[in-house]
Amino acid sequence: MPAIDVAPAAAGDSREARRAVTRALAARRARALRAAAGLAVTALLAACVSVSVGDYPIPLADVVPALLGLGDEATTIVARELRLPRVLGGLLVGGALGLSGAIYQAVARNPLASPDILGVLQGGSVAAVFGITVLSASAALVSVSAFAGALAMTIAVYLLAYRQGVSSYRFVLVGIGLAAIGTALVNWLLTRADIFSAAAATVWLTGSLSAIGWESVIPTAVAFAGLTAVALVLMRRLRALQLGDDTAKGLGVEVERSRLALLLVGVAAAGAAAAAAGPIMFVAFMAPPIARRLTGAPLALVPAALAGALLVVASDLVARTLFPSTEIPVGVVTGIVGAPYLLWLLARANRIGRGG
Amino acid sequence: MTLGAEHLRLAYERAEVVSDLTVAIPPGRITAIIGANACGKSTLLRGLARLLKPRGGTVLLDGESLQRLSTREVATRLSILPQSPVAPEGITVADLVARGRYPHQPLFGRRTEADEAAIADAMAATGTLELAARPADELSGGQRQRVWIAMALAQDTPIMLLDEPTTFLDLAHQVEVLDLLADLNRRDGRTIVLVLHDLNQACRYSHHLIAMRAGRIVAEGEPAGLVTEELVREVFDLPCRVVPDPVSGTPMVIPIGRHLDVGSGSAVAAPNHHRDQEAP
Numbered sequence: 034m035p036a037i038d039v040a041p042a043a044a045g046d047s048r049e050a051r052r053a054v055t056r057a058l059a060a061r062r063a064r065a066l067r068a069a070a071g072l073a074v075t076a077l078l079a080a081c082v083s084v085s086v087g088d089y090p091i092p093l094a095d096v097v098p099a100l101l102g103l104g105d106e107a108t109t110i111v112a113r114e115l116r117l118p119r120v121l122g123g124l125l126v127g128g129a130l131g132l133s134g135a136i137y138q139a140v141a142r143n144p145l146a147s148p149d150i151l152g153v154l155q156g157g158s159v160a161a162v163f164g165i166t167v168l169s170a171s172a173a174l175v176s177v178s179a180f181a182g183a184l185a186m187t188i189a190v191y192l193l194a195y196r197q198g199v200s201s202y203r204f205v206l207v208g209i210g211l212a213a214i215g216t217a218l219v220n221w222l223l224t225r226a227d228i229f230s231a232a233a234a235t236v237w238l239t240g241s242l243s244a245i246g247w248e249s250v251i252p253t254a255v256a257f258a259g260l261t262a263v264a265l266v267l268m269r270r271l272r273a274l275q276l277g278d279d280t281a282k283g284l285g286v287e288v289e290r291s292r293l294a295l296l297l298v299g300v301a302a303a304g305a306a307a308a309a310a311g312p313i314m315f316v317a318f319m320a321p322p323i324a325r326r327l328t329g330a331p332l333a334l335v336p337a338a339l340a341g342a343l344l345v346v347a348s349d350l351v352a353r354t355l356f357p358s359t360e361i362p363v364g365v366v367t368g369i370v371g372a373p374y375l376l377w378l379l380a381r382a383n384r385i386g387r388g389g
Numbered sequence: 390m391t392l393g394a395e396h397l398r399l400a401y402e403r404a405e406v407v408s409d410l411t412v413a414i415p416p417g418r419i420t421a422i423i424g425a426n427a428c429g430k431s432t433l434l435r436g437l438a439r440l441l442k443p444r445g446g447t448v449l450l451d452g453e454s455l456q457r458l459s460t461r462e463v464a465t466r467l468s469i470l471p472q473s474p475v476a477p478e479g480i481t482v483a484d485l486v487a488r489g490r491y492p493h494q495p496l497f498g499r500r501t502e503a504d505e506a507a508i509a510d511a512m513a514a515t516g517t518l519e520l521a522a523r524p525a526d527e528l529s530g531g532q533r534q535r536v537w538i539a540m541a542l543a544q545d546t547p548i549m550l551l552d553e554p555t556t557f558l559d560l561a562h563q564v565e566v567l568d569l570l571a572d573l574n575r576r577d578g579r580t581i582v583l584v585l586h587d588l589n590q591a592c593r594y595s596h597h598l599i600a601m602r603a604g605r606i607v608a609e610g611e612p613a614g615l616v617t618e619e620l621v622r623e624v625f626d627l628p629c630r631v632v633p634d635p636v637s638g639t640p641m642v643i644p645i646g647r648h649l650d651v652g653s654g655s656a657v658a659a660p661n662h663h664r665d666q667e668a669p
Binding site for chain 2: 330
């Protein structure tokens with residue numbers, strides 16, 4: 034028998050093969066970049082529209098000059114001091130939620146996994162509502178406790194799901210269970226509270242951008258930038274983890290440590306969003322599949338963040354303008370869009386017999 | 390590059406599956422691990438690939454204990470294709486194979502020329518180049534298995550371990566995958582260890598056979614001479630005939646089963662022959 038059975042590829046063949054691979058990988062990358070650019074432009078456009086509309090309308094063409102301080106004084110004040118923090122806050126909160134959802138869904142390998150379904154936002158809600166109704170805490174303290182509650186809930190989910198490592202399936206089930214307990218605790222706190230703090234807590238619970246000022250935009254921006262950087266460093270590990278624990282281990286990934294680090298980034302991002310705007314539901318859940326659909330890639334962290342930013346800013350725009358005299362909280366709009374998507378996903382999972 | 394184990398004990402939770410096992414995998418050869426369900430063959434493979442931490446004993450890679458090497462370091466010398474790897478929804482073949490380069494890439498930085506060359510080589514060797522831009526979830530079972538082998542190949546390690554690479558494939562695709570592995574072994578002298586269910590395929594495609602029962606090695610060696618009717622009975626509790634494979638000359642196991650004993654005047658000569666032998 035010959036020593037070499039495979040026809041030795043001619044040099045030209047192997048060059049051709051390499052070109053084919055390079056082409057296929059480059060095409061993927063180009064599509065992801067186009068999708069990201071499209072999402073970014075659309076989100077910025079929605080942000081500009083959001084700055085322009087309101088009781089004191091600013092023509093769209095004047096928005097950028099007004100933000101740069103080139104317009105008249107009244108326009109500049111409305112644009113910069115009243116509307117810009119809210120719009121920036123919306124972009125950042127949406128970005129953080131999208132990033133968090135993309136990490137959660139990739140780590141759990143399940144499109145149903147996201148911080149708003151696996152108890153992260155519910156944990157934040159319990160702590161925040163406790164702060165509002167029992168401690169009558171300041172807004173800043175409520176934000177801090179929302180973040181801490183989100184973190185504590187995730188640690189609880191992780192520890193309860195841990196058995197010689199954390200399997201995705203158990204993590205999802207335990208998360209859903211603890212989320213339900215969190216919701217029950219919130220309801221219990223609300224029934225015990227006096228009517229005024231209960232009303233305040235309910236507003237917080239719906240998720241709203243109306244209270245966002247520069248004092249919460251800046252810490253959210255810092256958190257978002259830092260967490261995005263860490264997530265990008267961990268992204269290659271996450272790509273390996275998507276292939277299953279055994280495959281990832283075989284590729285040289287420290288599976289349990291990487292998973293924990295990624296979950297911490299995910300929960301910190303969702304917690305930061307909740308601290309700034311309350312638990313805006315379904316954004317972390319919807320943004321990653323939108324990004325995956327547009328990029329065609331199984332993992333798209335930055336596009337998911339951009340899709341989240343677009344979702345929140347566009348939803349807030351709808352929330353502010355739907356009824357002329359009053360505005361509704363942004364969480365109502367994202368809920369109206371998100372709940373049917375969840376139902377569709379569940380129905381589809383049932384039909385094709387897998388977890389999504 | 391050598392791989393072996395000394396006094397290895399492997400367990401899941403409480404149940405010990407592999408006990409006091411010592412083995413040396415012959416370098417540059419194809420080794421097949423066979424045995425009944427739950428005999429510990431996949432567990433042994435997982436132990437050799439450090440997917441399972443030993444309860445006792447050591448796995449040695451080039452004479453060094455696996456546990457003293459970083460997992461990434463191991464990944465440059467040894468690749469493992471597990472039983473059920475997960476292809477994320479929508480991933481393209483090229484992207485999937487490219488992920489095999491993980492242990493060779495630095496924390497930051499883009500894919501290098503060397504990475505792309507390794508990916509292209511792996512895809513050319515497995516005949517998956519023309520699938521490069523296709524989503525992995527649209528492929529047939531045989532194609533998908535070739536793509537996973539390409540991913541393990543892109544990892545570019547001298548030792549490759551595969552856990553039941555032919556399961557869920559039809560016969561033609563089983564042969565296709567085994568031929569591919571034989572090619573890879575001959576072409577670059579890669580050490581290949583695989584868990585197989587089909588004894589005849591194991592006899593035909595491996596240079597070295599390891600037969601396991603209840604967590605221990607019952608016999609190992611070259612298939613010819615090793616695989617006898619007694620061995621198959623010992624390992625699988627199965628009465629059988631062993632005849633030379635008409636194509637390769639390697640041992641071929643023909644199970645007897647019970648139903649032929651009760652049947653009337655079977656056209657098959659072998660069972661009668663067998664009954665003569667078994668008669669007290």
